Amino acid sequence: MSVAASNIANANTTGPLPGSGASAGAGSSGIAPTFPAAYVPLRVDQVAQSSGSTPGGTVATVSMVSPSFTAQSDPGAPFANQDGLVAAPNVDLVGEFVELETAKYSFIANAKVIQAYAETTDTLLDIKT
DSSP states (O other): OHHHHHHHHTTTOOBOOTTSTTOTTOOTTSOOOOOOOOOOOEEEEEEEOOSSSSOSSEEEEEEEOSSOEEEEEOTTSTTOOTTSEEEEEOOOHHHHHHHHHHHHHHHHHHHHHHHHHHHHHHHHHTOOO
16 A cells, blocks of 8 residues: 555656756756656565465565656756656556555455454354353
8 A cells, every 4th residue: 555655646756857967957057956866656566475484375576667757748847858858757546546445455355354263263162062
């Protein structure tokens, strides 16, 4: 959930296009300001855990989205290149909200399994002779 929330929160955090020099907007001092790079979105992949002491299940791995940015027109940005383009994070907002809903329902399902286990255990221990 934290990866999806971070991607959603930073979906509009743009930066200079790589290789553009980020020198657009240099002042009269002749020193080009440097601007932070665009936010690099992350993704979570569920990978089957088939080795180790407890085989089975899955493990979540976090990696960077590739490509991490798309060119977006924003001629007013101080770091825009000569064509008025900036680097915008490659975030699919619909996909991120789907990930949040999936995580929510996975949590609910796992909580129900734990609840059913606890109820079954209580019932088994409550056998009277």
